[in-house]
Amino acid sequence: MTQALAFPVPNALGNIDQYVQAVNRYPLLTDEQEHSLALRLKHDNDLDAARQLVLSHLRLVVSIARNYLGYGLPHADLIQEGNVGLMKAVKRFDPDRGVRLVSFAMHWIKAEIHEYIVRNWRMVKIATTKAQRKLFFNLRSMKGDVASLSPEDVEGIAAKLGVKPEEVVEMETRFAGGEVAIDRSHDDDDDRAAPIDWLADESAEPVEVLEAAETERLHDEGLRGALASLDERSRAIVQRRWLVEDNPATLHELAAEYGVSAERIRQIEVKAMQKMKLALSA
Template sequence: MTPERNHAERTSSPAAASRTSPSSEASDRAFVRRAMRLPLLSPEEEAELASAWRETQNQTALHKLVAPHMRLVISTAVRFRHYGLPLNDLIQEGNLGLMQAAARFEPARGVRFATYAAWWIRAAIQDFVLRNWSIVRTGTTAAHKSLFFNLRRLRAKIERGGRDALTAEGRRQLARQLNVSEHDVLHMESRLAASDRSLNAVIGEDGETDWQDLLVDDRPNPEETTITQRDARLRSRWLGEALAALPERERMIVQARFYSEGNVTLERLGIKLGISKERVRQLEHQALKRLRRHLGDVPGLQPNQV
């Protein structure tokens, strides 16, 4: 075993992973039994093996170090199997966390490897659960991740198992305990209560209507797109004509102030034109008044909005 593994080799679909043959399931059970029977290491043996792996990349030492800790992976994976994912996939991801722990473990710190590896194993399994529990990404922030793994337990504790949903007071109490917002609690509660549904699922007695047929398309229709493009061309033409009618110095100021990158300052324009900053401001104000008179009351044609 090596501490690095290509992420593409991981099983990304629980549905695909669950289609295992009886022989595969039997081998999985045999693997678990062998792992649980391996003897634990003494602190001295553990430190020696960890040092050999860290200093010389001894693969044999790595195997001897991590093999007895497979039971830690299995026991952690079992605690997450109620999320509906195959146990062997959870164990696989826990193994990745175990290898990451072995790659980063420093025996000189005097900490037992099991204590150090427990965090990496749990983190790897939690990440796998979040990625595969639903086709929609569930835990996008630290608050969502904390809620996902603690909401059911704390809800049962707060409501004493008497409700399927949190009350307003229970939601506030849970938010305080996890240091998250009530909105996050409500969002995660609704996510956990819902299930994935295919847009191609048939509805209705005739069997000819899918869920996706009921989705509303908020995009503009071809007529609205054509009108918007035509209006934009008209505004650009009218504004170009209005700018061309300005005196050269005023036109340069308006173009520099509203149509150049960085929005040139009055001071820089004053230096360039050899006049004061206040005089530039006066010319800009005068140019904008000329443009408004030229353009009339047509909405949306102010220079800073085009």
């Protein structure tokens, strides 16, 4: 049996610096310890195991939240939202997948922080689609040190992120205009531009590299194998209906292309998804 770890419940802390110092003192888990705790949570609903998993990864949330300080939102609030994502990740974590919690939790932590930022910035009112949100969170790092984007830069970024060139220009204008958070009090006379120049290049983060590697592995070994089990037409239908980020094909579009009814396309799709599910669970 894995040796129990000392994870005392933290006392009330006076400020964010004390909190950061406190969470950095929690011990990191070995692979064996993490697996044992996750199994206890999964099979026995052991809340103490869940607590240890969360506490041992609080420093990860602090590290991720620090990368979003450029939005001018309180570090403590970013951490709080990230902790919510961490708890969701712990609840959904499956130790039998062979993935460390640190890479699995990245998505959930960032998703909660992103949602918090979106809710609290007027600047992102145009970011109503997945592609536009990707533009919001990536434009500054893609722009680099360039003072203003050239028409060629705009076209390139728009093509890479799947948005219109006008949206790239509008978002850049909003960044430069310095709009403020919507939760600002009505009597606040501070007209300073909101900072956003310090967005981190997430591609260089070790945890991001781990997450990307795991995603690639799952896609290669799982999804590719499941797709390979389908016939050519079924595979094409699934790919165009579910595996494209923007503008997936409709049943009627595919029906016209294959010369069958939309209902027939739906039947092929359902059968293909069932076959893929069986392949993935094998």
